[in-house]
Amino acid sequence: MFSVVIPLYNKELSIKNTIQSVLNQSYQNFEVVIINDGSTDSSVDAVKAIKDERIRLINQDNKGVSSARNKGIQEAKYEWIAFLDGDDLWESNHLEEIVKMMNIYPTEKVYVTSFEYSDHRRVYKHKRNNSIFKIENYFKEAMNEDLLWTSIVVVSKDCFKEVGFFNINYNRGEDLDLWSRFAKKFNIVKSIEITAIYRIDAENRTNLSKNLEACHYYNYEFNDSLSMDEFKYYKNFLLKRIWEYFLLKDFKSATMLLNRYPEVGKMEFICFLVDLYYFALVRKLKKFPRLLK
Structure with a gap:
């Protein structure tokens, strides 16, 4: 079967x-x-x-x-x-x-x-x-x-x-x-x-590609979105990928993605980082409630 x-x-x-x-x-x-x-x-x-x-x-x-x-x-x-x-x-x-x-x-x-x-x-x-x-x-x-x-x-x-x-x-x-x-x-x-x-510890695992032109997220067209939820999904997806490239200090790839998609502008990325910091702080405060005093 x-x-x-x-x-x-x-x-x-x-x-x-x-x-x-x-x-x-x-x-x-x-x-x-x-x-x-x-x-x-x-x-x-x-x-x-x-x-x-x-x-x-x-x-x-x-x-x-x-x-x-x-x-x-x-x-x-x-x-x-x-x-x-x-x-x-x-x-x-x-x-x-x-x-x-x-x-x-x-x-x-x-x-x-x-x-x-x-x-x-x-x-x-x-x-x-x-x-x-x-x-x-x-x-x-x-x-x-x-x-x-x-x-x-x-x-x-x-x-x-x-x-x-x-x-x-x-x-x-x-x-x-x-x-x-x-x-x-x-x-x-x-x-x-x-x-x-x-199995994240398996051999030969694929990491973030530096050949952006061969990544599906570099070839997406926002005009092809059939719904606002699909539009938001890909924008959120791209913001996460840009952040991951920054963490890897691959600034070239991060910049290429930012320039490739005007829908995900630099201000949008900054707001995304602020949100990341805020939620990380909230989780930390919940884990250590004494910090709230």
């Missing part, structure tokens, strides 16, 4: 555990499609050492993660595509939870569970009345909460015919770009059940 698509590039320390987390699923009707994107380490040997007839290893020259995922989608035998990155982990109930969601909302095409970081950092979560629900306003809610992340997304293969695939021209944010296209076209069903682990 599920085709699990795993892009692979130099993950020799992680890929065995990632695949094993799939094989340990309580729901066992799946295939595993691994696209080796020109790995130069021993990743392929690690995959070949796992003996399971449901695993298919497909090799291609290094073309980037978007190309690898797209190849996996095209090679998939089943209708439902379940994404998993080569260094992340599923809990044993991940696919079982997706099936549960499908039984509740059988006509939808996009399903996502929830995840946690491997360092157990605190993340913001909206309060929900039900454990499984349809996201009412993706752009509004995604400003504060990580609603979608690659390794928790399951989508019908038909969706790609309507919104396209991962953009192979992007080396960062290609997933967020696709989720936005999904949100504009389909209902997204979400579960608050945590079924995946984002």
